[in-house]
Amino acid sequence: xxxxxxxxxxxxxxxxxxxxxxxxxxxxxxxxxxxxxxxxxxxxxxxxxxxxxxxxxxxxxxxxxxxxxxxxxxxxxxxxxxxxxxxxxxxxxxxxxxxxxxx
Numbered sequence: 397x398x399x400x401x402x403x404x405x406x407x408x409x410x411x412x413x414x415x416x417x418x419x420x421x422x423x424x425x426x427x428x429x430x431x432x433x434x435x436x437x438x439x440x441x442x443x444x445x446x447x448x449x450x451x452x453x454x455x456x457x458x459x460x461x462x463x464x465x466x467x468x469x470x471x472x473x474x475x476x477x478x479x480x481x482x483x484x485x486x487x488x489x490x491x492x493x494x495x496x497x498x499x
Contacts, residue, residue, distance in 0.1 A: 406472070406482040413476040429473055437477060440470045 416426035429437055444467040451459035472482065 403482075403486065406486075409469075410472055410476055410482050413473055417476075426473060430477065434474075434477060437470065437474045441467065441474060444470050 413426055416424050417430050419427035421428040421431045429440065444463065448460070448463040448467045451463040454460075475482065475485070
C-alpha cells in the first residue's frame with residue numbers, strides 16, 4: 397500500500413463512519429456505538445488501548461497489528477462523533493514533525 401493509499405483509506409473509513417450514524421443500530425456496530433453515547437465510545441478506546449498494550453508486551457506481531465487496528469478504528473469513531481477529520485490529525489502530526497528538532 398502506498399502512502400497516499402493509506403491517507404485515502406482513513407478518509408474513506410471516516411466517511412463511512414459518518415454515514416453509519418444514521419444506520420439501524422440493530423444491524424450496524426458503529427450505529428450502536430453512536431446510540432450508546434460517548435461514554436461507551438471512550439470505554440471501547442480504553443479497552444482497545446489495554447489490549448494493544450498487552451499485545452505489544454507479548455511481542456506477537458499479528459496481535460499487535462490486530463489490536464492497533466481495533467484501537468485506531470474506535471478512535472476514528474470518536475473523531476467522527478466530534479466531527480474531527482483524520483486529515484486534521486495528520487496535519488497536526490505533520491506540524492509536530494516539521495517543528496521537531498533534528499537529532
